[in-house]
Amino acid sequence: MSINWIDTVEALAVVALVTIFTRALPFLFFGGKKELPDIVRYLGTVLPAAIMIILVVFCLRNISLIAYPFGLPELLSVAMVILVHRIKKNIFLSIIAGTGLYMVLTRTLFIIGS
Amino acid sequence: MKSFIFAFKQVLPVFFPYLFIGIAFGVLMDEAGYSAGWSFLSGVFIYAGSMQIVLVSLLTAGASLGTIALMTFFVNARHIFYGIAFIDQFRKMGRRYPYMVLTLTDEVYSILCSITYPDEVDIRKTDFYITLILHLVWILSCVAGALFGQLLPYDLAGIEFSATAFFITVCMNQWEVMDSHLPAITGLTSALVFYFILGPSQFILPALTVSVLVLMMMKAKSNNQKKSGVPELEAGLAGQTEEISHEY
Numbered sequence: 056m057s058i059n060w061i062d063t064v065e066a067l068a069v070v071a072l073v074t075i076f077t078r079a080l081p082f083l084f085f086g087g088k089k090e091l092p093d094i095v096r097y098l099g100t101v102l103p104a105a106i107m108i109i110l111v112v113f114c115l116r117n118i119s120l121i122a123y124p125f126g127l128p129e130l131l132s133v134a135m136v137i138l139v140h141r142i143k144k145n146i147f148l149s150i151i152a153g154t155g156l157y158m159v160l161t162r163t164l165f166i167i168g169s
Numbered sequence: 170m171k172s173f174i175f176a177f178k179q180v181l182p183v184f185f186p187y188l189f190i191g192i193a194f195g196v197l198m199d200e201a202g203y204s205a206g207w208s209f210l211s212g213v214f215i216y217a218g219s220m221q222i223v224l225v226s227l228l229t230a231g232a233s234l235g236t237i238a239l240m241t242f243f244v245n246a247r248h249i250f251y252g253i254a255f256i257d258q259f260r261k262m263g264r265r266y267p268y269m270v271l272t273l274t275d276e277v278y279s280i281l282c283s284i285t286y287p288d289e290v291d292i293r294k295t296d297f298y299i300t301l302i303l304h305l306v307w308i309l310s311c312v313a314g315a316l317f318g319q320l321l322p323y324d325l326a327g328i329e330f331s332a333t334a335f336f337i338t339v340c341m342n343q344w345e346v347m348d349s350h351l352p353a354i355t356g357l358t359s360a361l362v363f364y365f366i367l368g369p370s371q372f373i374l375p376a377l378t379v380s381v382l383v384l385m386m387m388k389a390k391s392n393n394q395k396k397s398g399v400p401e402l403e404a405g406l407a408g409q410t411e412e413i414s415h416e417y
Contacts (some may be wrong), residue, residue, distance in 0.1 A: 058203060063207065063228065066224070066232075067207070067210055067215065068214075069234050069237045070211075070224055071215045073238050073241035074216070074217050074220060074241060074245050076242075077245045077247075077248040078245075078248045078249075078251070078270055078271055079271065080249045080252070081250075081251075081253045082259070082260070085253075086252075086260050086270075091257060095253060095256065096257075098385070099253050099256065099257075101351075101384050102253055102254055102380070102381065102384065103254050103278075103352075104340070104343045104350075104353040104356065105352045105353060105356030105359075105380040106251070107282060107336060107339050107343060108356040108357045109357075109359070109373065109376050109377060109380065110247075110275060111336045111340060112357070112360040112361065112372075112376075113247070113360075113373050114333040115333065116364065116369035116370075116373075117369055129333075136334045136337045137337060137341065140337070140341050141341070146338045147181070147182065149338050150182055150335055150338065153330065153331075153334035153337070154185075154328060154330045154331040157327050157330040158326075158327035161326070162327075
């Protein structure tokens, strides 16, 4: 298939610019020389905890709880990460245990055609 | 140099997800007929994993620029909420300030949220190195996927779960160091509620927006209760900068 250069450059530029816009927005509002408003400072301290957990749900958003395999590979692997991290408190170990379990489960018990 | 080595250790948890998702993108671009140069440009200037993968289908479908702009906005709108915690930290970084803003990905955000700087490292340098290393890893992965992706002998499917796993450990560490669990509970509740109401592709923006509103109301409420003092929620956060590092 032939690639239209101009179309592709335009598409890439649009994606890049909109992405830049979303990342720059809070800085455009509050990033100047002025002192941060109290409410923004406060949000800066409490928001990360809320955002990170929303991000975890976002990562798991495509599982289906009503159709096979009912999100089991993901949920079991999440449980593994939580368990290992609670016991050992070692980020790498938790990631390896969870990801390892996920890769094993999706290759053995819960094979999803791809 | 100490800052660089420290930064290098911080990026390790997300090294594999970056590699895998970047390669996956490169392979898709290559299969769609776009040479490695395009993957390179996307990696440098877009630098947003899920959006780049969406881009491939938009390109092959010949979507209009308006559609592409709207799609990008909705896929990436969560980034609007990331900068809020780093305004003070980034604007002190001089000429690196714009670069830090434009490279604040999910993974960079999660690292910077959970990092604890030892005394001997320079915070600004460390932040910059973390960002730069990950950006370079990303660009290389995108290009490698386009050039050699088809040759990979091993099936790495599933390794992208390591990003999710890392985010979970960040949540747990935050849970442990924060006195108030209300922010995390607010986030989880609004994510689940909107997930079940709106479904997987539309829940994240309302979940983030409602979390912000609820947290603002909590502050207003705690201000009313004790006019002068620091709100309870904030008090618990002072300790947040001190732990976690021993885990690396």
